[in-house]
Amino acid sequence: MNVSENRPALHTALRLPADATLEVEGEDIVAAVHESLAQMERLVCRLHAGQWRGATGKPIRHVVNLGVGGSDLGPLMVTHALADFRPKDIHPVEVHFASTMDGSQLADYLSRLNPETTIFVLSSKSFTTIDTLSNANTAREWLLSRLTQHGATPISAELVVRQHFIGVSASPEKMTDWGIAEDHQLTFWEWVGGRYSLWGTIGLPIALVVGMANFREFLAGAHSMDRHFAEAEMAENLPVLLALAGIWNVNFLDIRAHSILPYDGRLEYFAAYLEQLEMESNGKSVTRQGQPVNYSTCPVLWGSLAPMRSTRSTSCCTRALSRWCATLSRRSSAMTRWKTRIPAVTLKPSTVWHWPTALLSPGY
Numbered sequence: 501m502n503v504s505e506n507r508p509a510l511h512t513a514l515r516l517p518a519d520a521t522l523e524v525e526g527e528d529i530v531a532a533v534h535e536s537l538a539q540m541e542r543l544v545c546r547l548h549a550g551q552w553r554g555a556t557g558k559p560i561r562h563v564v565n566l567g568v569g570g571s572d573l574g575p576l577m578v579t580h581a582l583a584d585f586r587p588k589d590i591h592p593v594e595v596h597f598a599s600t601m602d603g604s605q606l607a608d609y610l611s612r613l614n615p616e617t618t619i620f621v622l623s624s625k626s627f628t629t630i631d632t633l634s635n636a637n638t639a640r641e642w643l644l645s646r647l648t649q650h651g652a653t654p655i656s657a658e659l660v661v662r663q664h665f666i667g668v669s670a671s672p673e674k675m676t677d678w679g680i681a682e683d684h685q686l687t688f689w690e691w692v693g694g695r696y697s698l699w700g701t702i703g704l705p706i707a708l709v710v711g712m713a714n715f716r717e718f719l720a721g722a723h724s725m726d727r728h729f730a731e732a733e734m735a736e737n738l739p740v741l742l743a744l745a746g747i748w749n750v751n752f753l754d755i756r757a758h759s760i761l762p763y764d765g766r767l768e769y770f771a772a773y774l775e776q777l778e779m780e781s782n783g784k785s786v787t788r789q790g791q792p793v794n795y796s797t798c799p800v801l802w803g804s805l806a807p808m809r810s811t812r813s814t815s816c817c818t819r820a821l822s823r824w825c826a827t828l829s830r831r832s833s834a835m836t837r838w839k840t841r842i843p844a845v846t847l848k849p850s851t852v853w854h855w856p857t858a859l860l861s862p863g864y
């Protein structure tokens with residue numbers, strides 16, 4: 501499906517139940533997916549049982565995820581959104597995220613956290629991303645400088661790296677070259693696009709916050725939406741309706757900005773996550789055959805918690821509305837052409853308030 505990189509795009513396989521089968525080049529990948537979840541569960545259980553000890557013997561209390569893009573935004577968003585689902589009666593483990601290469605986020609953690617009780621998760625599909633590797637080197641130097649000379653007996657650098665780093669990547673060789681112990685490596689596959697990787701082992705921080713049982717439920721929920729997308733009638737198919745509304749807004753109404761304004765504080769990072777997910781997926785300027793497109797493929801997505809944005813978003817929407825009116829007559833002939841191709845839909849205005857009235861009217 502991914503023709504430019506000549507590889508399948510199969511993140512939905514990460515959410516298939518254990519009794520499903522899906523063959524890729526003659527191999528059933530579902531068994532491998534569930535083995536990777538089992539490996540993840542072993543690490544999560546050790547941390548939640550207080551059995552993962554740092555190089556000086558103390559149980560780990562803090563986990564810092566080092567990653568960027570898909571190896572950061574998905575887990576960052578979900579750990580905040582589902583924080584209420586923390587399991588009780590476990591050894592407390594706090595999860596933190598650092599992505600920027602300037603070191604400011606990491607420096608803050610390093611000034612507050614105890615190296616004896618802190619581990620780092622190096623999250624990188626490619627394991628070549630300079631931002632992540634540079635933060636990983638800083639973390640390694642911090643741990644070595646604080647722990648190797650700790651107490652009367654020197655501690656080996658090898659033990660420090662072994663006990664304080666987990667790697668998550670599609671490249672086990674590169675993790676091994678960096679020094680990550682084999683049993684502290686979680687892997688996934690080239691057929692998982694980075695921005696969808698939270699559904700697999702890159703979701704480790706999520707499982708650390710909500711527990712493995714809740715993580716599996718989270719996968720089951722995504723799987724039920726995959727089935728809805730594959731099976732529901734077009735007129736009731738939520739992803740299809742959202743896609744059509746998106747095409748309509750950007751191509752016919754000329755609304756080129758799509759603002760995401762959650763009113764629930766737990767969705768603080770939802771806009772940042774969606775920005776990468778949608779613009780990296782759909783923001784293309786050529787067709788699959790490499791021909792330049794003569795239509796809009798994706799609006800600019802932006803946003804944050806709604807109360808922080810209300811004034812700006814209001815004025816932005818006002819501008820969008822006036823552009824809509826101005827372009828409506830210009831586009832009317834194109835709209836007529838498209839009317840024949842888009843199935844009739846019935847939508848509730850409360851779902852997305854700026855959906856065009858043309859799509860909402862029963863006669864459309």
Ligand SMILES: O=P(O)(O)OC[C@H]1O[C@H](O)[C@H](O)[C@@H](O)[C@@H]1O
Pocket residue numbers: 568569570571623624625626627628629632694695780
């Ligand atoms: O996971 P990594 O290989 O480190 O890549 C992290 C990110 O790098 C870039 O920003 C890509 O555009 C993203 O798709 C990817 O998620």
